Amino acid sequence: MKPAATARRPSAREPGDDLSRNDAAYSRLKDALVTLVYKPGEYLNTAQVMERFGLGRTPINQALHRLSAEGLVQIIPRKGAMAAPLSINDALELIEVRLVNEVLCMRLAAAAITGREIQELETIAQDFENAAAQRDVVALMNNDRLFHEKVAMAARNTMLHDILSVLHARSQRFWAISFSTEGHVDEVMAEHRAIVAALASHDAQAAAEAAKTHILSFKSSLLNMSR
The missing domain is CATH 1.20.120.530 (GntR ligand-binding domain-like)
Structure with a gap:
């Protein structure tokens, strides 16, 4: 008699997956900002940023908020995010x-x-x-x-x-x-x-x-x- 087949459970997500994605989004977006790929005052379209870096909405949003705290990004209510202006x-x-x-x-x-x-x-x-x-x-x-x-x-x-x-x-x-x-x-x-x-x-x-x-x-x- 063959043993009953064991149902395959979906693979568990590694605890560090979200952290590594968040760090990757932060690092790549910061590099683009500080090297002026995104010009001061330029609005950052989330969908386009996601496509550029091949990352999901959540890590990109996390990165934008971290960069906002550092003064590199401005979060504007009901408008989104933009590269902080320079003077x-x-x-x-x-x-x-x-x-x-x-x-x-x-x-x-x-x-x-x-x-x-x-x-x-x-x-x-x-x-x-x-x-x-x-x-x-x-x-x-x-x-x-x-x-x-x-x-x-x-x-x-x-x-x-x-x-x-x-x-x-x-x-x-x-x-x-x-x-x-x-x-x-x-x-x-x-x-x-x-x-x-x-x-x-x-x-x-x-x-x-x-x-x-x-x-x-x-x-x-x-x-x-x-x-």
Whole structure:
């Protein structure tokens, strides 16, 4: 006698499926925003975004709300979402706040950074230079973000790290614009190297000055473009 056939149960969904889809939607949409694939002020048609990234409505909506909290997207009641507009005044206000917080971050990081973190920063700086040579804007932006993220983590101050994460997220589209300024990418390469050298020497004053130079260089490139 044959054993009774066992009904096949539908395969259970992996607990991480939704999380991975949400993360994928967030990462891809953020890359498109910060590299100006979606222009400032452009409305984001959910169906078209879903088709572009091959993801469902729920992860796309989750991503839009996360990016709204970071200031990259504006959610407009009864109208939908749009890429947040940019203005030079917004950039100048960000720069003022970054100067205060990033100089403090550099001083703290100079005291606390480890040899391994220095090596990681050197690798990221080299990856940035490789991306510049290949004219890979997405890789350029990602490595610039990773560089600042790594320095913020080295400061060993959770509150400051959270503040800088928000400031960097809001600054990234301005970075994308400034990178198109002739010679600015070369300036950023040199500034990254100066930051790494100061941190490796645990020289808080030199690290603070390197951060200030880096931010003011960014400001100068934006102002030159707005003239």
